[in-house]
Amino acid sequence: MAELIFQLLHNANGTAAVQTIGASGLAFYGTNAASSVQIGEYQDNTYVANADGSVYKDQTNNIKYVADTFPSGKTVLGGQIVNPSVSCGLSGVKSFQGTVGIEFGHTTAVKIQNAQLRIYDRANVNYPASGVNTKVAEIINHDGYTYASQGTLGNTSNVVGSGDILWWGEPWPVEMVGAAGATYKNSNGVVFINGTDADTNINGDSRLSSAAVAGSYDTVGGTGIIVPLSDSPGSGQKALDRNDIAGSSGPIWPKWTQYVNSTSRQALFFGQSKYNFDDGYNSNKAQGGTGVDTHHTWSIALSASPLSVGSKDQYGLYVSVEYL
Numbered sequence: 072m073a074e075l076i077f078q079l080l081h082n083a084n085g086t087a088a089v090q091t092i093g094a095s096g097l098a099f100y101g102t103n104a105a106s107s108v109q110i111g112e113y114q115d116n117t118y119v120a121n122a123d124g125s126v127y128k129d130q131t132n133n134i135k136y137v138a139d140t141f142p143s144g145k146t147v148l149g150g151q152i153v154n155p156s157v158s159c160g161l162s163g164v165k166s167f168q169g170t171v172g173i174e175f176g177h178t179t180a181v182k183i184q185n186a187q188l189r190i191y192d193r194a195n196v197n198y199p200a201s202g203v204n205t206k207v208a209e210i211i212n213h214d215g216y217t218y219a220s221q222g223t224l225g226n227t228s229n230v231v232g233s234g235d236i237l238w239w240g241e242p243w244p245v246e247m248v249g250a251a252g253a254t255y256k257n258s259n260g261v262v263f264i265n266g267t268d269a270d271t272n273i274n275g276d277s278r279l280s281s282a283a284v285a286g287s288y289d290t291v292g293g294t295g296i297i298v299p300l301s302d303s304p305g306s307g308q309k310a311l312d313r314n315d316i317a318g319s320s321g322p323i324w325p326k327w328t329q330y331v332n333s334t335s336r337q338a339l340f341f342g343q344s345k346y347n348f349d350d351g352y353n354s355n356k357a358q359g360g361t362g363v364d365t366h367h368t369w370s371i372a373l374s375a376s377p378l379s380v381g382s383k384d385q386y387g388l389y390v391s392v393e394y395l
Contacts, residue, residue, distance in 0.1 A: 073181075075390060078172035079119070079131045080370055096387075097131065097171060098124035099375045113137075113206075113376045117150060117170055123382040132168045136206040136238055136374035143244050144208075144237045146372070161208050161372065162236050166308055169210045169370030173300075173390055180363040181394040185259040186300035188371065190292045193387035199276055199292030201385035202378045206241055207291045207298045209234030209326065210370040211311050236327035238374070239298045240291040242268035247331050255299050255329050258358045259393075263299045265330075287378050300369050300390075301326060301359030307368050310360030324356040367392075 077092045098120035101108045104127050108114050113136045120127035133150030137158070148164055149156030175183060190205045192198045211234035237243050243253045245267045253265045253273075266273025276293030291298055304311050311323060377383060 073175065073177045073394060075392070076174050076176070077388075078174060079129060080167045080169050080172040092119055092171070095119045095121060095128075097373070098127055100124070100127075104130075108375070108377055110377055110379065113374050115149070117373075122384045125382075132170055134164060134168070134170050134208075134372040134374060136241065136376075143241060143247070144235075146374075160236070161210070161238070164210050164372065166210050166212045166370045170373040171371050171388075173369045173371060175367045175392055175394070177365055177394065180365050182361070182363050183303045183367045184393050184395070185257060185261060186302065186369070186390070186392040187261075188291075188298040188300055189389040189391075190290070191387050191389050192385045194385070196389045197294050199274075199278055199290065199295070200387070201383065202381070203383045203386050204240070204287060204290040204376040204378060205292060206238040206372075206374045208238050208372040209298070209300055210372055211301065211304070211308060211326065234301060234326045234370075236325070236331060237265075238372075239265055240274070240289060240296055242266060242270065242273050242289060243330070245269045252330055252332060255326070256354060256358075257299050258302055258355065261299070263297055265296055300392075303360035303362055303364070304367050304369060305360055305362065305364045306366040308370070310362050310364065322356065323360065326357050326359070329354045329357045 079092065096119070098118050099108055099114035100106055100116040100118065101112075102115050104116055104118055115133065115135060117131050117133045118127040119129040119131065130150060132153070133148070133156075135147040135149070137145035137147060144161045145158070146161060146164065147156050147158050148168060153168065173188075188207060189196050190200050190203075190207070192200050237247075243265055248267060253267045255263045255265075257263070272279075272288035274288045274290055274292065274295035276295035278293055279288055279290075279295070290296070301311065373388075375386075
């Protein structure tokens with residue numbers, strides 16, 4: 072039997088602090104759990120809560136999107152386990168610091184492929200959420216949990232992360248991805264498109280066309296932007312925790328090596344050129360693991376901003392996978 076569960080990730084060994092969120096969901100708040108997020112701003116706190124956010128309990132990690140200032144991929148990391156908060160790039164966020172963990176379980180060991188994450192209106196997975204702008208990133212630390220520093224605004228992190236080094240739903244800088252480079256292809260050959268800062272709208276879903284708020288197209292949702300997740304990460308991402316990722320000769324490369332061109336990689340995100348990944352010619356290496364396991368775990372960063380006043384309960388997260 073197969074199942075997908077959603078978890079809170081607090082423990083340094085990658086295990087869940089709260090085994091399942093159950094029938095509850097996540098709610099985004101402002102400066103405290105009693106305050107709303109201001110229009111055009113992103114959340115400062117994330118809790119497990121009921122559908123409209125009026126009743127909340129467990130606090131989870133909070134990963135806040137920072138406006139897309141080059142080189143982008145920036146966050147403020149805080150919440151349950153990072154206090155006081157720190158500014159860093161997605162490459163400096165540890166796997167167990169994700170907003171939410173997603174675990175696939177099966178009674179027998181299986182391989183996972185074509186994993187996809189969508190933000191939708193809780194009625195139709197092809198329809199974008201109502202009144203919310205959402206950024207999403209997959210968090211992976213390929214070298215495990217040891218590195219010299221958390222990093223400052225994405226420019227000096229020494230860890231070879233992350234699954235995503237840019238947020239899906241933010242305009243990716245043309246200087247980093249090239250005019251036609253804002254794409255990722257998974258092992259099934261499915262191509263996922265994000266868009267760049269040269270595009271008028273990065274999400275082409277027509278159902279967003281009536282939105283009058285600036286930046287309302289810069290969001291994951293609908294059929295416009297769907298987020299790919301890595302193949303077969305294994306339990307606690309053990310299939311992706313490889314020391315040989317630090318060399319381009321290794322069998323697994325970071326996910327972002329598919330969409331960030333090599334001239335922008337090392338100096339901007341790691342402070343030095345030491346990894347020598349090429350421009351996606353071995354893109355199959357960036358698609359995740361290839362082994363089987365009874366459990367597979369993804370760590371996800373979520374950040375959201377309201378486009379209008381009021382609770383946003385036409386808002387959901389949907390994950391689909393293929394297993395064999």
